[in-house]
Amino acid sequence: MRPRESDPSLPRGIAWAAVMADLAREVQGEHPDRTAAAELVTSGALEMVPGSRVACITEVGKNRAVTTLAATDVIAEALNAEQSRVGAGPCLSVLWDENLVLVADLASDERWPDYSRTARGLGVRSVLAVRLYLRRKALGALSLYSDRPGIFDDDAVAAAVAYAAHATVALDQARQREQLTGSLQGREIIGQAKGILMERHGVGDQEAFRMLVQASQHANIPLRQIADRLAFTGELIADHDPTGGSRTE
Secondary structure (H helix, E strand, C coil): CCCCCCCCCCCHHHHHHHHHHHHHHHHCCCCCCHHHHHHHHHHHHHHHCCCCCEEEEEEECHHHCEEEEEECCHHHHHHHHHHHHHCCCHHHHHHHCCCEEEECCCCCCCCCHHHHHHHHHCCCCEEEEEEEEECCEEEEEEEEEECCCCCCCHHHHHHHHHHHHHHHHHHHHHHHHHHHHHHHHHHHHHHHHHHHHHHHHCCCHHHHHHHHHHHHHHHCCCHHHHHHHHHHHCCCCCCCCCCCCCCCC
16 A cells, blocks of 8 residues: 555645545455455554554454454564453453553553553553444454554544544455355356256256255255365265165265
């Protein structure tokens, strides 16, 4: 992402808004997947939030493990790993309980002693974490770090909240594109698999699909995987064939 400069002829607030709008259009553009969108969001956050030195986007996976979707520095990944280990920290608080967490100085903050100790050891002194949510559903957290205590003032918090709203839309759009792409690819593979069965056994479309479903149920394997195997290897685990026998092909 190229650095942006505001128009010096405009008042500060208007100039900042213009830069934000320019960045928002880029963030909400077409990206191949959520990871690419998240990488753009994190790099953009460093431009838009005064005082931020490191940015990351985190999600909560199975067993409440923190997953780093994108980060501008390995420090953020290390801090996410520490939060997963101790089960507490500003990112987790945002993901589970609060919309925003501000830590002015980790040296004096007493909320997460283990996390704070690790963060200070990595040179982090202040943290600003904002929930990314859409329609009341938390999609993740945008976390910003600095090596300077008290760096995130009211302007920085306002910028982070505004930017997080754009980031949420961008990530949700990328997620929807991923799902649509996966759905279309799945339909194409299943169509290929049905075509193979129709030609091989002289059956119609519905019967071919029924054979795929039966194979999926028999092997306890998702239908998409059954279709993938048939399309790419020509093999089908089946408990039924058109002649009435049971077999594995």
